[in-house]
Amino acid sequence: MPSSLPVTAALVVIGDEILSGRTKDVNIGATADFCTDLGIELSEVRVVPDIEDEIVAAVNAVRSRYTYVFTTGGIGPTHDDITADAIARAFGVSLPINAEARAMLEARWQQTGTEVNEARLRMARIPEGASLIVNSVSAAPGFRIGNVHVMAGVPKIMLAMLEAIAPTLEGGQKVKSVTIRCRVGEGTIGVPFGRIQADFPDVKMGSYPQMGQTAVMTELVLRSPDEARLAEAAGRVREMVTEAHRAAGLPLEVEAY
Amino acid sequence: MPSSLPVTAALVVIGDEILSGRTKDVNIGATADFCTDLGIELSEVRVVPDIEDEIVAAVNAVRSRYTYVFTTGGIGPTHDDITADAIARAFGVSLPINAEARAMLEARWQQTGTEVNEARLRMARIPEGASLIVNSVSAAPGFRIGNVHVMAGVPKIMLAMLEAIAPTLEGGQKVKSVTIRCRVGEGTIGVPFGRIQADFPDVKMGSYPQMGQTAVMTELVLRSPDEARLAEAAGRVREMVTEAHRAAGLPLEVEAY
Numbered sequence: 289m290p291s292s293l294p295v296t297a298a299l300v301v302i303g304d305e306i307l308s309g310r311t312k313d314v315n316i317g318a319t320a321d322f323c324t325d326l327g328i329e330l331s332e333v334r335v336v337p338d339i340e341d342e343i344v345a346a347v348n349a350v351r352s353r354y355t356y357v358f359t360t361g362g363i364g365p366t367h368d369d370i371t372a373d374a375i376a377r378a379f380g381v382s383l384p385i386n387a388e389a390r391a392m393l394e395a396r397w398q399q400t401g402t403e404v405n406e407a408r409l410r411m412a413r414i415p416e417g418a419s420l421i422v423n424s425v426s427a428a429p430g431f432r433i434g435n436v437h438v439m440a441g442v443p444k445i446m447l448a449m450l451e452a453i454a455p456t457l458e459g460g461q462k463v464k465s466v467t468i469r470c471r472v473g474e475g476t477i478g479v480p481f482g483r484i485q486a487d488f489p490d491v492k493m494g495s496y497p498q499m500g501q502t503a504v505m506t507e508l509v510l511r512s513p514d515e516a517r518l519a520e521a522a523g524r525v526r527e528m529v530t531e532a533h534r535a536a537g538l539p540l541e542v543e544a545y
Numbered sequence: 546m547p548s549s550l551p552v553t554a555a556l557v558v559i560g561d562e563i564l565s566g567r568t569k570d571v572n573i574g575a576t577a578d579f580c581t582d583l584g585i586e587l588s589e590v591r592v593v594p595d596i597e598d599e600i601v602a603a604v605n606a607v608r609s610r611y612t613y614v615f616t617t618g619g620i621g622p623t624h625d626d627i628t629a630d631a632i633a634r635a636f637g638v639s640l641p642i643n644a645e646a647r648a649m650l651e652a653r654w655q656q657t658g659t660e661v662n663e664a665r666l667r668m669a670r671i672p673e674g675a676s677l678i679v680n681s682v683s684a685a686p687g688f689r690i691g692n693v694h695v696m697a698g699v700p701k702i703m704l705a706m707l708e709a710i711a712p713t714l715e716g717g718q719k720v721k722s723v724t725i726r727c728r729v730g731e732g733t734i735g736v737p738f739g740r741i742q743a744d745f746p747d748v749k750m751g752s753y754p755q756m757g758q759t760a761v762m763t764e765l766v767l768r769s770p771d772e773a774r775l776a777e778a779a780g781r782v783r784e785m786v787t788e789a790h791r792a793a794g795l796p797l798e799v800e801a802y
Contacts (some may be wrong), residue, residue: 299756304751307587309577310722310766311753316573316592319564330564332599335573335590338751343591366752369738407735442756465567472615475622478664494561494595495623496568499699510565 289377295328295460297380298350302343302371303441314443315360322450326459327513328356338362351378351436356457358450361441363430365407371438372431376415379433381499386414389429396427423448432456459539466522469543470506470529472536473497480528481508483520490520491513503542552585552717554701558592559600559618559628560698570701572617573693581706582735583771585613595619600631608635608693613714615707618698620687622664628695629688633672636690643671646686653684680705689713718770723779726800727763727786729793731755737785740767741778747771748778 299319301369305311316333323330332352336342345360351357362371390412397404411428414420421430422438425448430439432453439449450474469476473493485493498504508525512518522544529542556576562568569755573590580587588611600619608614619628622780626656633640652663668685678687678696682705687696689710696706727734729771731752742750748769755761769775779801786799 290584301590304749305753305766306573307577307590307712308632308720308722309574309579309581309587312571312574314569316563317566317569320564322556322566324566330566331594332563333558333590333592335582356667364752364754365735367735367742368751402730402732405732405736407739408732410735411732442754444756463565465565475659475662478622478624478667479662482664485624492561494625496562497619497621497699499701509562511565513559 290305293460295326295356295458296331296354297323297328297356297358298332298334298354299330300343300350300357300359301333301441302338302359303335303510304338305417306335308360315441315446316387318443318447319358319360319450322454324328324463325389326454326457327462328411328460329455329463338368338370340370340374340377342409343371344378344524345377347378347436351434354437357436359436359438360446363411363428363438363440365410369410372413372415373434375418375431375433375438378436379415379417381416381433383413383415385409385412386418386420389414389420392420392422392429421449421452421513423452429442452511464509464518464545465509465511466518468508468522469504470508470532471538472505474506474537477508477528477532478505480532481525484524484528485503487524488517488521491517493521493525550717552583552613552715553588553611554580554585554613554615555589555591555611556587557600557603557607557614557616558590559595559616560592561595561625563592563618563720564594572698572703575700575704576615576617576707579711581720583711583714584719585714585717586720595625595627597627597631600628604632604635604693608691612692614693615633615771616693616705617696620668620685620695620697622667622685629667629672629674632675632688632690632693632695636672637639638673638690640670640672642666642669642678643675646671646677646779649677649679649686650684664778678697678706678709680709692787720768721772721775722766722768723775724802725765725767725779725782725786726761727765727789728760728795729762731763733793734763734765734785734789737789739780741785743783744781745774745778748774750778750782 380451418433675688675690
């Protein structure tokens, strides 16, 4: 059942490879879409390097502030995978080999004839008190402790983990949106658009210039969980855009979706 | 001349559209590449919504900590463009219409027959004491105040602004990297790879699983500003990978670049 209170989240992306530019992140966009679908407001994202102090500080800064925290990256078998260590420290708990995680990993390794070694067993180290995030792609689990969900950095595994945790999250009111396409630049409609925003403080309105497109110059996006108010605001914006098109001698049709 | 001290940076991405998933950010990757090219270590990224308090808090948190701060987004003509307001507040300065910015904008508007209005003039509001970031794509300038560089969110304009500021930034020692491709999974080489990292604390080593590829399973990335140490460490990692290939009955060649 959706909560009537706002449900918020932060994402902490962990990894030197994002900050060096070597890997281009796609998990931020995927997490944003995931949250929006569930009525969770993604309120902040931080990207931090593979430095334990930095991960601890970022996770502790956001976990007290938002309903949920998601992290991606740093849960593999190599020395640079230090997310579990950092989360254990952030929560002040120990980091033992988890029997359930070990059993899951060993079952997979047995199937594939893979030897158990110290590096692979790193992936079974789970903070005391955490529950596992089992997923369909990788035998190495993520975990949840308190409101923090620790997931893989590899996008395919990250998506499988998001799918796995979705039923455990309480969603908020879903935010609906209307996009209205405008054939004049945002400088032209800025003043009347701002007036409509002032009349509808409960409907968030954004203006996004579309560079390199000829027919559509600006997309106006309205967002609200209240469909009636959204429709009312969208009506006002459509009228305003029609008027701007008329003044510019353009076709009067206004595309909205 | 490159500084011998580490030169660091943070990026603050401003915009509800990134957090809702509507727009997929590409400025983080572009800024990361830009910094790496200049020998600047991008140390942190934050994505914040179009809420003045959040922008002020994020900018103030990072500007005292890193050599440079970059921001993207929120400098257009509509009511949701509040970055200049937030930066003026973060620095405790006023936000007047800047004569130089106004003249640049009016010259462009005259060319294109665009009327001057209150919305468009928002783009000429520049914090007291800031200098303009003039760019080749848009007549609307970004600005620099203290160590904070305020730029557009539209990627094409953002890139032009990065190009414009590059000559004004002091770069650090450029970090070189070597990538070594490994045909076995990272669990297999995790222990010996960790030992090599322990022997070379001045060379950062990361391991990145390559999902969905058959021949290459793991990329090992070594990074250091010291080319001699990097070459030495890379030699050790190549030997280790050759040994792992031999043990797995795989071809012994090791691809590195």
